[in-house]
Structure formats: structure tokens, C-alpha cells
Amino acid sequence: MQITRQADYALRAVIFLSRLDDDQKASTSAIAEEQKIPPSFLAKIVSQLSLAGLIQTSRGARxxxxxxxxxxxxxxLDVIEAIDGPVMLNECAGSPENCTFGESCPLQQIWCDTRQELxxxxxxxxxxxxxxx
Incomplete structure (x- = not known):
């Protein structure tokens, strides 16, 4: 399993914001520059994180x-799921009833347990x- 580049960038953006003082805001250009995130990519990430209720944005001089x-x-997990959706290792770990082999699958429990641990x-x-x- 590998998270997407977009989720990685989102995690970096949240790390940057977590280091700010409570009353402080950052410009997207400052985040993009320090975290080496393409600005156009960051705009989409900021929108998704905002929709998920993880960040807030405001326009204007301040x-x-x-x-x-x-x-x-x-x-x-909040950040990854806001960008990539639910963490899945394979289809049957998320929906065991969709497993082709059903309860007789020798790997189903391993996938489900591993997903839960992650x-x-x-x-x-x-x-x-x-x-x-």
C-alpha cells in the first residue's frame, strides 16, 4: 500500500499549519514554498481539507x-481519508462480504486484521x- 502524492502533500501542509500559533494564518504560497508543494496542486488539497473540516480558509489581506x-x-488518518478516501488494502478487507471466496478465504482475516491495525x-x-x- 502506498498513499498518493496528494495525501503526502496534504500531510505536509497540515504539519506546516500545526506549527503555527493558534491565532496565526499562513498563505498558500508560504506553505507551497516551504513544503515544496506545487501551488496548483496545493489549491486542490486545501479545498479538500477545508471540505473535510480540517482546515479553514479566509480571503483578503488578513x-x-x-x-x-x-x-x-x-x-x-483524518488527513489521508480526506484526500484518498478510506484506507483499503484490498477489496475484501473493506467489504468482506464481497470476497470471491467468502469465509473460506485463508487471507481474508489477515487483510481485515492488518487494515484494522493500520x-x-x-x-x-x-x-x-x-x-x-
Whole structure:
């Protein structure tokens, strides 16, 4: 499994925003430059993160981008799923009833357990300052 480049860029953008003071906003150009994200790509990412309720944007001279909630309340899973959708290893791990072999599949439980472990790990990893260096 590999996350998309877009999800990787989104994670970097949230890391950047998590390092700001509570009342501070960042311009998308500052995020793009420091995190080496193509600006046109970042615009789409910001839109998706905003729709997911993870960041907030405001226009104008005092505008910019900031986190919509405290960094310790945003998980790595939140960001990945906002961009890529639910974490899936294969089709039957997300919907075991769709498995061609049904309950007789020797791999189904492995895929389901592995997916659950990954989701658990990603949901417990937040952008709290002590987690992000």
C-alpha cells in the first residue's frame, strides 16, 4: 500500500499549519514554498481539507489558511481519508462480504486484521506539537 502524492502533500501542509500559533494564518504560497508543494496542486488539497473540516480558509489581506481544530484533534488518518478516501488494502478487507471466496478465504482475516491495525495506528497519530518535530 502506498498513499498518493496528494495525501503526502496534504500531510505536509497540515504539519506546516500545526506549527503555527493558534491565532496565526499562513498563505498558500508560504506553505507551497516551504513544503515544496506545487501551488496548483496545493489549491486542490486545501479545498479538500477545508471540505473535510480540517482546515479553514479566509480571503483578503488578513486571510490565509489555518487548522479548523487543535492539532491534537487531527489525526494522520483524518488527513489521508480526506484526500484518498478510506484506507483499503484490498477489496475484501473493506467489504468482506464481497470476497470471491467468502469465509473460506485463508487471507481474508489477515487483510481485515492488518487494515484494522493500520487504521488504529494512523488514527492515534496526531499533529500535536509533541508528535511533530
Amino acid at each position: 486571510g490565509g489558511v489555518s487548522l479548523a481544530r487543535p492539532p491534537e484533534k487531527i489525526s494522520v 487504521v488504529s495506528r494512523l488514527s492515534s497519530a496526531t499533529f500535536a506539537p509533541e508528535n511533530i518535530h
